[in-house]
Amino acid sequence: MATSGPAQGVLGQILEPVGSLWLDALTMPVVPLVFGLLVTGVASASRSAAAGKTATRALLLFAVMLTGACLFAAALAEGMLHLWPAQGTLAVAGMPPAGPDAGAWYRSIIPANPIKAAVETAMVPLVVFALFLGFATARIGDELAEALLKPLRALVEAMLVIVGWVLVVGPIGIAALAFGAGARLGAGILGTLGQYVVVVAACCLAATLLAYLWAAAAGRVSPLRLARAALPAQTVALGTQSSLATLPVMLESAAALGVPPAAAGIVLPLAVSLFRAASAAANVAVAVYLAHMHDVPIGAGELALAALVAVPISLGAVGLPAQVSFFATIAPVCIAIGVPVTALPLLLAIEAVPDLFRTLGNVTNDIAVTSIVGINPR
Template identity: 30%
Template sequence: MKIKLHWQILIALILAVIAGLVTGTDGTLFGIHFYSVYAFLGTAFLNALKMLIVPLIISSIITGIAGIGGGGNLGRLGLKTLTYYMVTSLAAIMIGLMMVNMIEPGIVDGTPAGEIMSLDQGAASGVAEKVSGKSGSDVIEIFLRMIPPNIVSAAANGQMLGLIFFSLLFGYFMTRIEEPYAEAQYNFWQGLFEVMMRITEWVMKFAPIGVFALVAKVVATSGLDAFRPLAVFFFTVLAALAFHFLITMPLLLKFVAGVNPMRHYRAMAPALLTAFSTSSSSATLPLTMDCVEKNAGVSNRTTSFVLPLGATVNMDGTALYECVAAMFIAQAYGITLDFATQFTIVTIALLTSIGVAGIPAASLVAITIILAAIGLPAEAIGLILAVDRVLDMCRTSVNVFSDSCGAVLIGRMEGEKNILLEEGEKQT
């Protein structure tokens, strides 16, 4: 019987702790240092993730935006849907930013956690110089970076904000050219996206090995002390996700859609449990649509547009997680991020959440983009791999619930009367 990926990662995590404690930094076998093996395997896994960034993000954003813009969908329904997705994603990010600034999981006893987590403090020294002395006026630079003078150079140098902006424009105007050319372009980018999804799924099969190597390397160097800040980070993310799931979304359902939030929780229970167990909003989509239509009473017209679009571009939980993870890593390196840099994180988290594939652990790719944008080493992502799987399950449930709330809210705004009513209340 094949063991599911999340169980493989959990087993790898346990074995990594044991191996790191047993071998330390000096353990050898046939003259080969275990620590060197951990470093090699961990670096190889991170390089594989970084290899996916440019083609995956560009192809997913272009096909997603082209899908919205095609077929006359950018009308009233499309505008409402996109507005809802942007507002809720931004709200989720701000909740995450508030929580991580308030709790400061990357600070232990008043000092950066990087030292006890065996981080290379020199790797981030250049970032401290870069961000020091900035003010709110530096936000202008963010918008300038959105328009790269050379798109190929931007891709080569990891300037993802410009690539994302270019992809948004390309996807939109791709639907404004003559049909034969538009279809050929769409088929090309959709084909590239499908290939990148397959490669991402293949790379994630090696996630247990990557987790083992990265965690074993940290434990070999610092022992179990490294898990204290990681536990605080874990509960910081959970608290932020719970706030969005239990407070923000019900308030929208109650006061904007005018429906009973508890009824919607009951209606969506099967889809939420499936999302939690699979960590994939794409895999859960058929069940999400079934629950929203049959249990919540939203029309097929609204459901068939809002939910597939949401599975592509609406990732509230993912955007929140990306923001908290980037801030946690910056705190662990001892870097104080000013308003301009935090605004950069918020902006990129919002934009990259559009391009995150709806498969397990795909947000790891997006986090590397944020780290690169603020100058932190991508290797720092190894800090959060140990707890990423459980958080992935939680944030996927938030993603799916937000999509379903969007369908309910937009259905009500479109004048639908029988949404989330009991049998005796339904109107004919």
């Protein structure tokens, strides 16, 4: 922001290629990483469901509650940005189009050539193929399934190593990208980032409130009772920003709600691993916010698509480090609706604040779904 004239032009010529190369290196592993995570995650979840009724019901509730949170977040983010338009613009040259027409999109859901879909970074058909492959893998013999899943797990681990290398030089890449943003927006970049935090935090809080509604409607647990039981776990969640670290306290919260220990012992570990309702909602909000920042037109169809893509991506991103999952879970949603991902590294730099609300919402939803499954078994 302090530079201008020739100095800014010279620095821009140096830093713009550096930022672009770093971003390309970070984007490079996304497709194989997402594909490998989805296939192995869906296959594992399918086998867990086959292990018992409690796990099956929990997984079904995960899917339903995740979808509800993502759809609500998409509508809320769009509504907020309609009333409070995005500050400035991050539009870049060569930006991809918003997406195909409705007829072409429906015809492309099932990929006639999955390899072609991967090459073209067509995330929706690629996700559909990965889901089919994951469910099919859970239906074949253990020996054959392991033969297929082992190289995919190795692929995921290799991609995580590459991402780790790229993130080592992250300060340089993010600084280069930040220079371009500061040069284009000036002091307005501060308002842009502040607005982003408010929109994403609001969607996370909305997902948190939905947990109380789900518990009341499906589990017949009063919101006040859930709030009292969940408060210790929510406090730890805000302090640690880790659902896993909050697990012991969540077990106490489940016991306070009257959930049998056996049920809580099954549902809560599954929820901590697979069920990130607020994070999935936040991912959709990020994609919607970037669409507005890049002036990409989105309608009801794109909002629904963003929500539906975010659900399996969230379920598949099990155990990823926070920095990696930020890209691995948001980039596919953006790509699916034709939104550039160039601004994601800048948003990662301030993700610590929205992450507080992500963890709060995730933990609250984990306790809510445990109360639904454990108190009212069917």
